[in-house]
Amino acid sequence: AQTVTQSQPEMSVQEAETVTLSCTYDTSESDYYLFWYKQPPSRQMILVIRQEAYKQQNATENRFSVNFQKAAKSFSLKISDSQLGDAAMYFCAYRTYGQNFVFGPGTRLSVLP
C-alpha cells in the first residue's frame, strides 16, 4: 500500500524568509501524481501545487516550488518570501491512476512577523 510521510509536525518561518517542508512516499508504481494541499484555519483544503512523476522538471507556482526526487521518493515544498497568509497545515498527497488520494499527516506552518 502507498504511504506518505511528513516528518515535520510543525515548522516556523520568519516573514519574507524561505521555508522547506519535507515529504516522502512509498510506492511501487512508476507513474503517479503528487500534490501539496494547504488547510488554513477555515479548514478549506486548497491545492498549492501538483507534480506528475513522469516530468523531470520541478513544478513551480509563483512563490511555491517543489524539489521532486523520484529515485529518493521525495517531494519537498519550498515557500519563498513567506507571508502571514501562508500560515496553515500543509498536506502532501499521492495519487496513481484509478486510486484514491493518500495524504500525509501534515505539517503545521507558523509565519512569524
Add this chain to the structure above:
Amino acid sequence: NAGVMQNPRHLVRRRGQEARLRCSPMKGHSHVYWYRQLPEEGLKFMVYLQKENIIDESGMPKERFSAEFPKEGPSILRIQQVVRGDSAAYFCASSPPDTGSTEAFFGQGTRLTVV
C-alpha cells in the same frame, strides 16, 4: 461552476442517533471521495465512489458506516448509532472522470459532534 458543496456544515447528534452527511460534487465530476479528519490530524481515506458504484471502501469501518453516490442527487455518508469517537470533520472531494493527474476539489467539510 459552484464548488463542492457539503451540508450541513455542523451537525450535532446524540449517541445512538444517525448522522447523514451530504456532498454535491462539482458539475461534471463523477468521482467522489470521503475523508475523515480528527483534530490536529491528517485526512484519513474512507471511501471512493463513482456514480452508483463503490470503487474502494477499504477505509470504511466495517460496521455502522455506509456511503452511496446515486445516479441522481448528492453522495451520502451515513453513520448509524453514532458514538463519541465518530466526532470529527468529514470532508468530501470530487474529481472529473479519472485521468489520475487531476487534483481533488474539496468541500468545506461537515463537523460532526456526538454528545
